[in-house]
Amino acid sequence: MENVVVIVGAGPSGLATSACLSAHSIPHVILEREDIYASLWKKRAYDRVKLHLAKEFCSLPYMPHPADSPTYIPKDIFLKYLDEYVSTFNIQPQYHRSVESACYDEVDGKWRIEARNMQSGDVEVYVAEFLVIASGENSAKYIPDLPGLDSFKGEMIHSNEYKSGSKYANKDVLVVGCGNSGMEISYDLSTFGAQTSIVIRNPFHVVSKEIVRLGMIFSKYLPVFVVDFMVLMMANIKYGDLSKYEIRRPNQGPFHLKATAGRAPVIDVGSVDKIKSKAIKVVPGISRINGKKVLFEDGAEREFDAIVFATGYRSVAKQWLKDYEHVLNENGLPKNNFPHHWKGEKNLHCCGLSRRGLFGLSMDAKAIAKEINRVINEKNGKMKGSRRISSLILCPWVRSPRTFPPSLLVLTANFLLITPNSYFDTRTRVDFTPPCRYSPFQSIACLPPDPVLQRLAT
Numbered sequence: 001m002e003n004v005v006v007i008v009g010a011g012p013s014g015l016a017t018s019a020c021l022s023a024h025s026i027p028h029v030i031l032e033r034e035d036i037y038a039s040l041w042k043k044r045a046y047d048r049v050k051l052h053l054a055k056e057f058c059s060l061p062y063m064p065h066p067a068d069s070p071t072y073i074p075k076d077i078f079l080k081y082l083d084e085y086v087s088t089f090n091i092q093p094q095y096h097r098s099v100e101s102a103c104y105d106e107v108d109g110k111w112r113i114e115a116r117n118m119q120s121g122d123v124e125v126y127v128a129e130f131l132v133i134a135s136g137e138n139s140a141k142y143i144p145d146l147p148g149l150d151s152f153k154g155e156m157i158h159s160n161e162y163k164s165g166s167k168y169a170n171k172d173v174l175v176v177g178c179g180n181s182g183m184e185i186s187y188d189l190s191t192f193g194a195q196t197s198i199v200i201r202n203p204f205h206v207v208s209k210e211i212v213r214l215g216m217i218f219s220k221y222l223p224v225f226v227v228d229f230m231v232l233m234m235a236n237i238k239y240g241d242l243s244k245y246e247i248r249r250p251n252q253g254p255f256h257l258k259a260t261a262g263r264a265p266v267i268d269v270g271s272v273d274k275i276k277s278k279a280i281k282v283v284p285g286i287s288r289i290n291g292k293k294v295l296f297e298d299g300a301e302r303e304f305d306a307i308v309f310a311t312g313y314r315s316v317a318k319q320w321l322k323d324y325e326h327v328l329n330e331n332g333l334p335k336n337n338f339p340h341h342w343k344g345e346k347n348l349h350c351c352g353l354s355r356r357g358l359f360g361l362s363m364d365a366k367a368i369a370k371e372i373n374r375v376i377n378e379k380n381g382k383m384k385g386s387r388r389i390s391s392l393i394l395c396p397w398v399r400s401p402r403t404f405p406p407s408l409l410v411l412t413a414n415f416l417l418i419t420p421n422s423y424f425d426t427r428t429r430v431d432f433t434p435p436c437r438y439s440p441f442q443s444i445a446c447l448p449p450d451p452v453l454q455r456l457a458t
């Protein structure tokens with residue numbers, strides 16, 4: 001199948017890229033291995049999860065969250081928002097398509113993508129001019145290889161399988177990992193009455209969501225070191241010295257670390273108070289696991305009924321992208337530094353791999369669509385005399401443009417069709433034979449005709 005753009009993944013990154021490409025009238029296809037879009041949110045996010053960042057930093061392109069929605073959006077409202085996004089932009093991913101390889105054909109100058117149809121088992125081949133990696137930073141769960149892990153006799157899950165603490169009441173549960181997921185899951189377990197312990201080994205910043213929100217607003221106007229100074233001052237006033245609870249702050253500030261190393265601060269949902277009151281017990285790193293017993297680095301030993309690994313995820317794009325070294329590093333994340341991280345070579349781009357959450361992926365999607373549009377326009381040869389056209393008309397008699405004789409279309413193009421943000425020129429030769437590459441027609445059906453221009457045309 002020949003396409004202009006293939007997007008791998010129908011998470012928020014794939015959806016945002018699709019909406020931005022549609023805004024430029026660029027045909028594209030999304031390949032998604034699951035049976036649903038935003039599978040991370042729909043299938044793998046725990047019940048109590050809320051967006052950690054304020055809603056103004058969590059919307060996808062062209063659709064801000066409604067004014068009456070809560071500042072920190074819970075999962076169910078976010079899912080409704082995504083549903084609305086998909087229907088508004090008429091996004092139709094191809095489901096059950098797991099991309100297994102993508103390589104660039106130097107002769108054709110095109111990408112060849114192989115996807116396994118998970119229902120039929122067949123391998124389908126897609127050819128595209130542009131390839132967008134939107135398969136997420138969180139594609140595969142990561143569990144560290146701890147000595148004796150296989151011998152553990154209790155329940156062992158990754159945070160992406162965790163839904164709620166309700167079934168762990170009165171059980172001894174160990175949470176490994178003290179990022180946002182680990183801290184929030186510990187809080188949830190403790191709230192449901194589990195005897196909760198959390199492994200804390202590395203320094204990290206703890207802030208409240210309100211402090212982060214202020215920091216994000218400040219960072220629009222102030223240098224990072226000033227923002228960090230203010231954020232840390234507020235965090236110290238709110239939490240005091242947490243080192244006596246084994247929570248130590250890194251030497252560099254939270255916004256600096258986020259920008260340079262992609263390390264997010266922990267946004268406290270109430271876990272810190274529970275740690276202070278010893279409802280959540282802090283334990284050091286694990287030396288060995290033996291049956292139900294866990295031996296810690298300080299020599300202490302305890303039995304647990306369950307271990308929850310909140311130890312993060314890995315991007316697996318490098319498993320299917322051939323010659324990934326040009327674009328991705330060993331962790332499957334972009335080699336290029338921010339703000340050029342999204343741009344790869346040979347019309348290959350990455351959306352949502354900069355560890356900047358929904359805010360970052362929205363910026364990536366807009367930049368990628370703009371770049372693809374630029375390349376297409378350049379290739380089509382923006383001719384002297386072409387003009388940027390701001391509205392769309394579709395003559396009532398042209399219901400099926402592909403069946404129209406090309407010569408007539410070219411002759412009457414200025415009256416027949418005009419697409420937003422497209423350069424169109426009556427002298428441009430357009431190939432309307434299927435698959436209608438670069439044709440603006442593909443998006444016509446979903447855009448309302450302009451009544452004034454329509455009258456002019458008739």
Ligand SMILES: Cc1cc2nc3c(=O)[nH]c(=O)nc-3n(C[C@H](O)[C@H](O)[C@H](O)COP(=O)(O)OP(=O)(O)OC[C@H]3O[C@@H](n4cnc5c(N)ncnc54)[C@H](O)[C@@H]3O)c2cc1C
Nearest residue numbers: 009011012013032033040051052098099135136352357358
């Ligand atoms: C618990 C949790 C809470 C979070 N909270 C926030 C928050 O509050 N604010 C924020 O900004 N960010 C948050 N994030 C970050 C999160 O990464 C983004 O919100 C967002 O989901 C990233 O979207 P994405 O499309 O890049 O990746 P994903 O959501 O991971 O989507 C990638 C998609 O690609 C598909 N895919 C992967 N490989 C293939 C393949 N080979 N072939 C076909 N399809 C494939 C996957 O099935 C998936 O549907 C949170 C993340 C987690 C885990």
